[in-house]
Amino acid sequence: RVLILDFGSQFTQLIARRVREAGVYSEIHPCNVDPERVKAFKPSALILSGGPSSVLEGGCPELNMEYLEMGIPVLGICYGMQLLAHNLGGRVVASTDREYGRAQFYAQNDSILFDGVEDKDDLTVWMSHGDRVEALPDGFVPMGKSDSIEFAAMGNVEKKIYALQFHPEVAHTTDGSLIIQNFLFKVAGLKATWSMSSFVDTTIEALKEQVGDAKVVLGLSGGIDSTVAAVMLHKAIGKNLHCIFVDNGLLRMGEREEVVGFLAEHFDLNVKMVDASQEFLADLKGVEDPERKRKLIGYKFIEVFDREAKAIEGVKFLGQGTLYPDVIESESFKGPSAVIKSHHNVGGLPEKMNLKLVEPLRELFKDEVRRAAYELGLPEHIIWRQPFPGPGLSIRVIGEVTEERLQILRLADRIVQNEMLASDWYRKVWQGFAVLLPLKTVGVMGDDRTYENVIALRIVDSLDAMTADWSRLPSELLARMSNRIIREVKGVNRVVLDISSKPPSTIEWE
Ligand code: XMP
Incomplete structure (x- = not known):
């Protein structure tokens, strides 16, 4: 079992993912968790996440040094590395320019962390930090550098405490998963038993x-x-x-x-x-x-x-x-x-x-x-059912919700669902649905003027609903949805497509 202490990085969840994908159970706890809970969890290894703070500023989140006395292997990532360096007697300084994005990393001292990593002498990694470690604590050796920092990785082999300035958990770091697995299996001696x-x-x-x-x-x-x-x-x-x-x-x-x-x-x-x-x-x-x-x-x-x-x-x-x-x-x-x-x-x-x-x-x-x-x-x-919000169709009937308007939306929505299933797009998108707007527009049907409702199509791609983009569906499929809705749903004479991303829009309209 691995305990991940969260110091506020946007990538902390990814660390947990990588550890579980390796077949090892992990849990994230906030860095200020009650130490009794940490002891009760009985972790076999500890990972310190990154975070937006600076150890050089007052009020930054602290590392409870008792955790380092549990005698278990530790991996510090980004802010986690700075915390280790700062607390164990090394020196952290502010960099003049924040390093953010892709960088090249060069492994040193044959660290076990980089075993089997193909380009370890010139590895593409993802950096995101303001501060850097300038002097290592006693007992630590350098394990890699980048173009702009001397100590981009460090380790105390005897105590099994390792640290990386870059983020191995993000997909942009080549072989990042392997580096994490090396920590789990080769440093901490864990077994892949979680399935x-x-x-x-x-x-x-x-x-x-x-x-x-x-x-x-x-x-x-x-x-x-x-x-x-x-x-x-x-x-x-x-x-x-x-x-x-x-x-x-x-x-x-x-x-x-x-x-x-x-x-x-x-x-x-x-x-x-x-x-x-x-x-x-x-x-x-x-x-x-x-x-x-x-x-x-x-x-x-x-x-x-x-x-x-x-x-x-x-x-x-x-x-x-x-x-x-x-x-x-x-x-x-x-x-x-x-x-x-x-x-x-x-x-x-x-x-x-x-x-x-x-x-x-x-x-x-x-x-x-x-x-x-x-x-x-x-x-x-x-x-494979797409997510559906708790308040249901009420937040897709914009304006007042009546039985009659719900029924119009249900009919239109069924056509959207059916067409996506039939064309195999249902599983490729995150969500696809119809929205009934609170306005009427003029149309012509046969020789007659109509004045009826508008349906909007909202179809998006997303990984986790936190961000989303409108799906680029084939125009023939959109045309089929539109034609069928106008032809089959009484009370609708116009269909429009929502082409906004989240943010700044949201997936649902309300
Ligand atoms: P938004 O509109 O916030 O939606 O971009 C993000 C995701 O959450 C779904 N959603 C809900 N799910 N209860 C839920 O269980 C709700 O109240 C709710 N509101 C929105 C939405 O369908 C999308 O997948």
């Missing part, structure tokens, strides 16, 4: 242990996360898992049957379908403001779910499909970022319900959840 199938098995065993013969209630949304969490819990505790699916009236066409029907049928899951659409639509009546819509839907969801859960006797746990990025986000060293949109999933539920939480996916990244879904035997159409 998805072992993860699934051990998690199911752990769930049995945690829950015993108590009942668990879980909100099934139809998305991959809650689905995988439900299937794992079902394997662990069977009929003691009670799933609740709330139909908020804001779902896409056929969604309820597609997901929930399937799960109940093929996985024998205990699912209660609650049709609360009238309640949600009543709350949304006359509401146009996006944040207000999101909040109302969030409150209503909690109310309905709580009511339904209370109707089941003897529930002790609330199951959730929380993923690792959500966990890190809420514990992040960087603190909360500005609220752009108040995301609604089941936020607020745990506080309200006074149940213990059980979160089988807390340790996984999104693509790892997909791999877990494969292990569990879920079908492709569930594994």
